[in-house]
Amino acid sequence: MKRLSLFTAVCFGLFLTACTQEQVVISKDDLRKEFVSLNQALRSLDTSEPSLAEIPFGENYLKSRHQLLKRGMAQMEDSELNYLMISERFPERYxxxxxxxxxxxxxxxxxxxxxxxxxxxxxxxxxxxxxxxIRLSSLEQRYLVQFLSKWSLASVEKVELLNYLNDYKPRTRLGMDQLPNGSEWYQSKLNYFGGSVEKPLNWMQLLTIKLGESDEVKAIALDYQNIKTSLTEQFLALRCKPQDGVDWQYHYVHLVNTATNCSFEMTKVERQYWLTLMLLDVGMHYQGWTTQLAEQYLRSRIDGDDEIIEAILQHVSVYPASVFVFWGSL
Known part of the structure; x- marks a missing residue:
């Protein structure tokens, strides 16, 4: 009986120890540092040579990221962590x-x-x-082919990847709607960035009403050729103090918190510009607008040269729904 009691006590002690270890508190700053370290290859924040913690989107990387998200969500309420956890359900890893x-x-x-x-x-x-x-968009395929073609390395592995991409048949549209569960994935992005659980068609109606019969507007001054930094992030950087986040895509800036905690007035041109991009966003990612239709719509609303029009389409394709962080400011 004594042996059983001793065994029970030891097991209970180990159980408490395990629980204590699992509940180690992590500050938001430390959590961010761990995400920066894990995603060093995807987004490097310093000029030193990036180290490779894990192959991005490899199995070890995915497990490490999932555990980080779980640790964070167990200890703090944060819309960005919840958004990233939801994103794990979708085909990003492919x-x-x-x-x-x-x-x-x-x-x-x-x-x-x-x-x-x-x-x-x-x-x-x-x-x-x-x-x-699950297929790349034509934009993604073209970008990777151009990059690999310029690379001096002539290894068998690189050539095999390049040949594969040269013969590759991409999605016929730039939006998410052609991806498996793409509509659901896009809805999760709309919910997060827009701060409202509205269906895409409801957004389309709201935006159409807001835009009304407005005239063509000038493209606002942003770095359109910089595909590495979203137009949303660029605009916020001009007006607001960035709030720390954990999403590598936006340079670890919490776009929602940054926009929410920033008070600024938009000009009429700026409001019309962002409303136009929001409607374009829904059209491309939910309604399945072709590249030609998206371009025609954009040209009818934005006064910009060919390079700017093409760049806007690329930004909207690569950063779905992010423009909706401005909805509360319109």
């Missing part, structure tokens, strides 16, 4: 080379053996994605 990431400059700095490991991984991921009817 699209391992995001064109808005820093991977194109980072991979070059890796040893050749690591570069070839990366090429092999990307090729395998894209082949698996095709089996699940």
């Amino acid at each position: 699209l391992p080379w995001p064109i808005q990431s820093d991977l194109d400059s980072v991979v070059v700095s890796w040893p050749e053996s690591k570069q070839n490991e990366w090429f092999t991984f990307v090729l395998a991921r894209l082949k698996n994605a095709q089996e699940s009817k």
Whole structure:
């Protein structure tokens, strides 16, 4: 009986120890640092040579990211953490080379053996994605082909990936609607950035009413050729103090908190501009607008040259729904 009691006491002690270890408190600042470290290859915040903690979107990376999100959500309420956790349900892992990431400059700095490991991984991921009817957009395909074509490395692995991409059949539209569960994925982004659980069609109606019969407006002054930084983030940086976040896509800036905690007045032109991009966003990602239709709509609303029009389409394609952080300011 004494042995049983001792065994029970030891087990209970170990259980309490395990629970204590699982409940180690992590500050928001430390959580952010861990995300920055994990995503060093995707987004490097310093000028030193980035280290490779885990291959982005590899199994170890996905497990580490999931655990970080769980730790954060267990200890703090944060819309961004919840949004990123929801995003794990969707096919992001099969699209391992995001064109808005820093991977194109980072991979070059890796040893050749690591570069070839990366090429092999990307090729395998894209082949698996095709089996699940997950395809790159034509923009993503074109960007990666151009980058790989300029790369001096002539390894078998790089050439194999480049040949695959050259023969690749991308999605016919730039929006998310052609991805499996793309509409649901887009809805989660609208909910997060827009701060409201509205269906895309409801958003379309609201935006159409707000825009009314407004005249064509000038494209506001932003760095349109910089696909690495969203137009939303660029505009907020001019007006607001950035709030720390954990999403590498937006340079670890919490866009929602930044917009919410910032008080500024938009000009009429700025309001019309962002409303136009919001309607374009819903059209491309939910209604399945073709590139031609999206371009025609944009030209009818925005006074800008061909390069700016094309760049806006690319930004809206790469950063779905992010423009909706401005809804509360309109």
